[in-house]
Amino acid sequence: MKTKTPYPVAACSLALKVASVDGLTRLIPAGRFEAPRGALAGSGPWFLGAAAAQSIIQRAAARSTDIVIDYEHQTLLTEQNGEPAPASGWIDRTSLQWRDDGLYGRIDWKARAQAAIDADEYRYLSPVFPYDPKTGDVLDLLHVGLTNNPAIDTAIPALAAARLGSGTYDPTREEDTVDREKLIKLLGLSADATDEQIAEAINKLKTTADGAEQAIAAAQDAATVAATKAAKPDMGQFVPLAVFQEQGTQLAALRAGSDVAQLDALIEEGLKDGRIPGKATADWLREQGVAACKAHLKDAPPVAALRGSQTTDTRKPDDADKKGDKLSEPELAVCRATGISPADYRKHNPVEE
Template identity: 30%
Template sequence: MIQYVTLHQALPDPGSDAAPPDWLHLVPAGEFRGNDGRGPYRLTDPAAVIARSVKGGKLVLDENHATDLLAPKGGSAPAQGWIVELQARDDGIWGRVDWNPPGRLLMQNRAYRGISPAIQVNAATGQVLALLRASLVNNPNLPQLTTLHSQQEPGVDPKKLRAALGLPEDADDAAVLAAAEAARTAVSTHAQQLQRIATAAGVEKPAEAGTDAIVTVLNARVGETDVAKLRETIVSLQSQVTTLENDGKKARAIEVVDAAIRDGKPIKPLREDYIARHMREPEQVEKELKALVSLHHGGIADRKAGQGSTAGDPVGEEARIIALMGIDPAAFKKARAAETQEIL
């Protein structure tokens, strides 16, 4: 699997007359991860990585990963320079660049401020295997020394992915990530629960057992006197499945509601109510949350008491929503005033 890593350090500013740098820091040493939580990735054997990387000769230095994103579609992906030597240092792998004239001009014009290498990693362990190439970029996403930013082209249709996760077509990347994490948690919980069931049923190698193996063992034990016990087992299994489903719904609800609170939506006093409602009617709740104005961005939800309405009373869309929810306007006004005071 290939990951595109936006480098931590900004490119040095050569000025209009100075030459571009000969050496660039391409891969950080040790363990590093992205700001979005991806990783960790590990560079533990720089010498082996360098040996694999230089087998194909010099490495291309292009712009914004054009070699990976544009060239496969017939687009232009000219080299702005060539990485002709790699060197292992205490802080990771560095590369010596032979700049092409257009690349030198880009550097002198200060057109880019960062370097983003394309690295090959072991998908299971995060181990860095090879450096494939690097790009001039302007979007490093962390201020610290070693940062990471994924620019990989999606392998699945985003629209189908949102549908598979039960999300609306206009769900943003944060919602997709939250839903995927909730699904991963539910699957992990289900696997653990299934293993406990297999152990209780006496299945060999319960950690590897699936539902078919469990059913086979249970069927082998069923006799005329075991029908009642089998019914109890089925009821228990159904209950566990229901619990797993509810756990997944609750995990998703918590993700959505807490994300809205972090975004400044004025619902903190009603957090538990929103979580319970989301478990029953997720699409409606997410639609309401999207309609609410963030306290971070200004608007009706960001008013101080006495501004825009009579003593901060809810009006317009805000009043309609709390009426539909059956919330006392006076209680909502009091809770919002406390929350607004805390933020301000």
């Protein structure tokens, strides 16, 4: 087991409006930094580098709660003054990023705090963090205060240390931590396992669990397919293919018979009222089908002279000496109505001897 090394706790101050870039806000500056108006005894300078920042990022991501931003460090003062410590905002624990000028995170400001910041009623962020007293290295980010009074100039560091118990910070202590010894036993590691070994064992366990889930899902899919193939269909819900095809043939025949009967009726009607001038036109319309016949009857005007028998000779007596080639007025009217030339009309409707 690692020995628990106590570390002091401090707080610094950052100008809020100049610390926000690309939706992220700087929470702790990079490199060597001190309090704005000089460090108090035993309170700095501090140092934050890329390696330490990565450790802070991993520690934050492993927590189950986001990092609170309160008003004027009320989280530390609540036991003294009995007042509540509402959040002015929350830092998304999974959003921490290391950049060249410091540790950044995404803040979700509450409406009241955002309005106060926009109105310039609050200007500074004051992160509370433990540090190594020998090197000044920052070890963690505990919480942050929205303030106008740089925290290092107050008793905040002492309050922070006192709240954590025995005036020091325990690096193995988490607000929502699990029992380290029990975790090591569950993972089958030795009692002196390092954080890296624990993380590696957890990752292996997660990989194994993911593989098991995929195998179970694949087995379930295969079982579903096999069950579907093995299931016997209810034959009462089906008919033989030959019966189905026979029914289709019969239906097509019924439809064809219905069309023929309808076409015969339409042609008979057209012959009676003169909209169909003769047998040739009737035969042509029969070949075109029901739709073409209906369209013809719709547009062709009835011809009174052609009603009744289509073989009645309506020519004048003096037409007989012209070998029957001249059309009568009713016949010419039919040609005009149907667009048939007189020659074609006579060709398909010769004068009976």
